[in-house]
Amino acid sequence: MEPEHILLRKFLDNKCTPSEAEQVLNLLTKKEGSEIYEAQFNDDIQFIEQGNTFNENEDVRSAFIYQQIQNRINDSNESATLPVTRKISRNWLNIAAAILIPLLLTNVIFWYFLNSRDKETVWQEVYVPKGEKLQVMFQDGTKVWLNSDTKLKYPVEFKENEREVKLEGEAYFVVKKDIEKPFYVHLIGLSLKVTGTSFNVKAYGNEPTMTTNLDEGNVSLLTIQQNIEVEHKLIPGQQASFSKNNSKIRIASSAIGKNSQWKDNKIIFKNTHLNEVIKILERWYNVKFELADPAIANYTYTISFNNEPLQKCAFLAWRK
Numbered sequence: 001m002e003p004e005h006i007l008l009r010k011f012l013d014n015k016c017t018p019s020e021a022e023q024v025l026n027l028l029t030k031k032e033g034s035e036i037y038e039a040q041f042n043d044d045i046q047f048i049e050q051g052n053t054f055n056e057n058e059d060v061r062s063a064f065i066y067q068q069i070q071n072r073i074n075d076s077n078e079s080a081t082l083p084v085t086r087k088i089s090r091n092w093l094n095i096a097a098a099i100l101i102p103l104l105l106t107n108v109i110f111w112y113f114l115n116s117r118d119k120e121t122v123w124q125e126v127y128v129p130k131g132e133k134l135q136v137m138f139q140d141g142t143k144v145w146l147n148s149d150t151k152l153k154y155p156v157e158f159k160e161n162e163r164e165v166k167l168e169g170e171a172y173f174v175v176k177k178d179i180e181k182p183f184y185v186h187l188i189g190l191s192l193k194v195t196g197t198s199f200n201v202k203a204y205g206n207e208p209t210m211t212t213n214l215d216e217g218n219v220s221l222l223t224i225q226q227n228i229e230v231e232h233k234l235i236p237g238q239q240a241s242f243s244k245n246n247s248k249i250r251i252a253s254s255a256i257g258k259n260s261q262w263k264d265n266k267i268i269f270k271n272t273h274l275n276e277v278i279k280i281l282e283r284w285y286n287v288k289f290e291l292a293d294p295a296i297a298n299y300t301y302t303i304s305f306n307n308e309p310l311q312k313c314a315f316l317a318w319r320k
Contacts, residue, residue: 122156128169131286133263138163141176142183145263148283149204170202172260175217190242193220193231200260210242213259223247265307274299285310 150169164184177196197217203210239254
């Protein structure tokens, strides 16, 4: 952090970063901040009283202070502009100091508000309805495949130090590697932190469990437990299951690519209960099934489909 008097000067010269402007704002709301500014103010007044003049290449801060004092005197005396070399009474200097500190504080607040507003994140949203799929690419080169009935929110432009999206549904990410600018996928109750990775995320709002399968690179699962951020790291070939009911994470081995073949129009079921098969097929083909006999819902199926029409999928499944 730079010394306070340098920060004040940088602000008046319009050279502050947003974080430095926030420091100026915090400084001027404290007694010591006002004292620092008054000390600088008195230095400038001595400069004026010595008969010095200002030009456009000299200190903008001093010129600003002098102009505010001069305007105030002119308003009071209803007279013409005073010569630069004229002595200024200490009474008016005290008044000016009392005026300019709140004025500077107001300018800081206004400047900070405008810069913060300009940097607010503007989000866009894409929804992929049932029966469809979609591939998108972000400006950084990251590719995302979106499965049926999936919603993705993303900023019009990524921030300077991070990239983030919000997901509800299923998606496969191939994230462009950038260690200095991590990629975040925000889910319900969980966030994924990525630097350069290929992974599948299944996080439908109406399902009790969310899963993340890592094919390549590194993924960290971030959760909040007792107001503390907890990080769980995955390595390729692992699956993390997050329970929405108790916020617990279970990590197990999983074949690489097993859960992402849907993006290549393949559906693979292995010892999958019929009710889960039906749920996936309904979403995949945008249809609705009704079981005549609910007792068969717990039957398990091991079967795969490769871009098959619905009629053939149903025939093969029911034949089993």
